[in-house]
Amino acid sequence: MDYSQFLVMKQELAVLVVFLLVFLYDTFMPRGAGKALPAFTTVLLLLATAAGFCPDCLGSSCSAEAFAGMYATSPIISAIKNILNIGAVIVLIQSVSWAGSDDMRIRRGEFYELLLVTLFGMYLMISARHFLLFVIGLECASLPLAAMVAFDKSRYESNEAAVKYILTAVFSSAVFMMGLSFVYALGGSLYFSDLYLAMAGGGISLMLVLAIAFVIAGMGFKLSLVPFHLWTADVYQGAPTSVTSYLSVISKGSAAFAFLVIMAQVFGTCYAEVWEWMLYAIIIVTITVGNLFAMRQNNMKRFLAFSSISQAGYIMLGVIGFNTMSMAAMMYYILVYIFSNLAAFGVIGAIERATGKIDMSDYCGLSKTNPRLALCMMLAMFSLAGIPPFAGFFSKFFIFTGAINQGSVAIYVLVLIALINTIISLYYYLLVVKAMYINPDKPVVQPFKSTCSERLGLWITVAGILLLGLASCVYTWLLNTSFLSNFAAYLM
Amino acid sequence: MLLVPAMIMFCCGVYGFITRRNMIAILISLELMLNAVDINFAVFNRYLWPEATEGMFFTLFAIAIAAAETALAIAIIINLYRSAKNIDVRDLNKLKY
Numbered sequence: 001m002d003y004s005q006f007l008v009m010k011q012e013l014a015v016l017v018v019f020l021l022v023f024l025y026d027t028f029m030p031r032g033a034g035k036a037l038p039a040f041t042t043v044l045l046l047l048a049t050a051a052g053f054c055p056d057c058l059g060s061s062c063s064a065e066a067f068a069g070m071y072a073t074s075p076i077i078s079a080i081k082n083i084l085n086i087g088a089v090i091v092l093i094q095s096v097s098w099a100g101s102d103d104m105r106i107r108r109g110e111f112y113e114l115l116l117v118t119l120f121g122m123y124l125m126i127s128a129r130h131f132l133l134f135v136i137g138l139e140c141a142s143l144p145l146a147a148m149v150a151f152d153k154s155r156y157e158s159n160e161a162a163v164k165y166i167l168t169a170v171f172s173s174a175v176f177m178m179g180l181s182f183v184y185a186l187g188g189s190l191y192f193s194d195l196y197l198a199m200a201g202g203g204i205s206l207m208l209v210l211a212i213a214f215v216i217a218g219m220g221f222k223l224s225l226v227p228f229h230l231w232t233a234d235v236y237q238g239a240p241t242s243v244t245s246y247l248s249v250i251s252k253g254s255a256a257f258a259f260l261v262i263m264a265q266v267f268g269t270c271y272a273e274v275w276e277w278m279l280y281a282i283i284i285v286t287i288t289v290g291n292l293f294a295m296r297q298n299n300m301k302r303f304l305a306f307s308s309i310s311q312a313g314y315i316m317l318g319v320i321g322f323n324t325m326s327m328a329a330m331m332y333y334i335l336v337y338i339f340s341n342l343a344a345f346g347v348i349g350a351i352e353r354a355t356g357k358i359d360m361s362d363y364c365g366l367s368k369t370n371p372r373l374a375l376c377m378m379l380a381m382f383s384l385a386g387i388p389p390f391a392g393f394f395s396k397f398f399i400f401t402g403a404i405n406q407g408s409v410a411i412y413v414l415v416l417i418a419l420i421n422t423i424i425s426l427y428y429y430l431l432v433v434k435a436m437y438i439n440p441d442k443p444v445v446q447p448f449k450s451t452c453s454e455r456l457g458l459w460i461t462v463a464g465i466l467l468l469g470l471a472s473c474v475y476t477w478l479l480n481t482s483f484l485s486n487f488a489a490y491l492m
Numbered sequence: 493m494l495l496v497p498a499m500i501m502f503c504c505g506v507y508g509f510i511t512r513r514n515m516i517a518i519l520i521s522l523e524l525m526l527n528a529v530d531i532n533f534a535v536f537n538r539y540l541w542p543e544a545t546e547g548m549f550f551t552l553f554a555i556a557i558a559a560a561e562t563a564l565a566i567a568i569i570i571n572l573y574r575s576a577k578n579i580d581v582r583d584l585n586k587l588k589y
Binding site: 131132135136139143146147150153154155156157159160161162163164166167169170171173174175177178180181184185188189190233234237238 | 498502505509515518519522525526528529532533536537540541544546547549550553554557560561564565567568569571572575576584586587588
């Protein structure tokens with residue numbers, strides 16, 4: 001066996017090395033040293049991220065395959081992994097003060113170990129070119145997340161959320177694997193490349209339609225697209241805030257990209273006949289229902305859950321656009337979404353840690369007592385809503401343009417509907433800003449000092465919101481990488 | 493014809509998942525669905541594509557994954573039982589609209 005092919009997986013290996021070091025540190029260091037574990041993990045993951053950016057002939061600069069084509073990497077795949085890595089580092093920075101608290105003492109290590117394993121699973125999922133490896137990655141990403149949702153063992157809500165999450169996750173993976181068995185029956189192989197050829201030669205049968213419907217349903221659960229979204233709000237509300245933020249950005253971003261890879265590399269030939277219309281309907285319902293339900297929420301985590309459902313609909317515009325530009329726009333959208341959503345969750349986490357308050361009505365008068373936190377929250381809301389000078393506007397603009405590039409009239413209508421929904425979403429995002437700045441009620445949250453790590457996390461996310469939109473090099477870089485990638489050949 | 497036994501099992505699983513009230517029973521239904529998938533892979537491999545054993549290998553891995561899923565789900569359900577003294581899904585109503 002050729003062991004040098006492991007070097008192709010250098011980003012996975014980096015995460016695995018971080019995992020092993022954290023595990024050893026957690027197991028063998030004396031009890032007092034546990035306090036330093038959050039900082040230790042964050043720094044290590046930061047180093048792994050930096051390693052992902054350094055160019056060499058095996059990693060980000062050229063495409064390569066390993067394990068007889070089961071695993072593939074290319075510039076665009078390295079790029080999405082780097083984006084997810086950055087997001088994970090920000091989540092870790094924001095969770096330092098939560099993980100450092102005293103009641104986390106004996107289980108601090110598990111939080112980081114589980115998080116790193118899920119990250120590893122997501123990488124496998126993105127890079128897999130064989131459905132066996134894909135399913136292993138998918139389970140490796142979703143099972144530890146259930147344990148992380150149940151992390152506040154003594155709190156009832158956390159347990160309830162975890163039960164809801166694990167039952168729907170297992171259900172969805174059963175549905176997904178049923179779809180895979182149909183795909184296997186049609187193609188006789190589980191390699192993406194073999195299946196692509198089989199689909200191209202096979203024509204449209206009832207079994208193919210069923211298979212695609214099952215695969216979309218299975219992935220739809222992970223992405224919380226609308227007919228499959230019912231677990232989202234409950235799980236987001238019940239889980240610890242750090243886990244919620246991880247679930248809403250990193251997990252969703254990786255699933256979205258993996259979904260695009262499957263749809264393009266396996267079912268690419270039946271785009272117009274079969275799955276464009278399925279996805280078309282799902283996107284419309286997802287964006288609209290997410291928006292309508294977000295309006296009536298008072299709990300901030302529930303509110304952001306519904307907001308993230310409608311954001312998932314916008315991300316799916318990148319899949320339905322099905323061209324190289326819409327893929328680049330989708331990755332850019334994921335990047336900006338990571339920064340904006342994590343800014344919002346950073347503020348929520350800080351306020352929850354200091355006061356235990358989580359409702360929108362508790363945010364009244366926040367601008368008077370904690371003006372900086374209120375400012376961060378306002379920027380995050382503006383970016384999520386897509387107000388011009390901030391990054392969220394540009395990501396929405398690019399993803400709409402990318403979808404329109406596909407060219408059919410139906411997509412124009414879809415983008416118009418998405419555009420109208422953006423205006424609706426403005427209403428509920430501004431409700432939060434109104435509560436913080438305009439409502440005349442007495443302030444609920446008293447002034448408090450946020451910890452150093454929380455401030456650092458918020459600085460990074462706010463810098464991302466302000467700079468990502470203005471620095472056009474980020475989007476240009478993503479666009480160039482996606483054109484370079486041999487994966488682009490599968491798109492229109 | 494190949495599909496019939498596995499599809500019956502899968503539909504029973506879906507039906508049980510939707511109608512059962514006890515979480516352990518729901519877990520059994522889920523297990524039924526996962527096993528239906530395993531049967532499907534084995535059958536397709538044996539009758540449609542007998543020249544390679546890819547489906548059989550997928551089945552082996554799927555069995556292991558299903559075991560991991562069940563173990564984790566049971567652990568979470570036991571944890572819930574400790575705090576709620578109940579594993580009826582109708583009582584999971586603290587987080588809702």
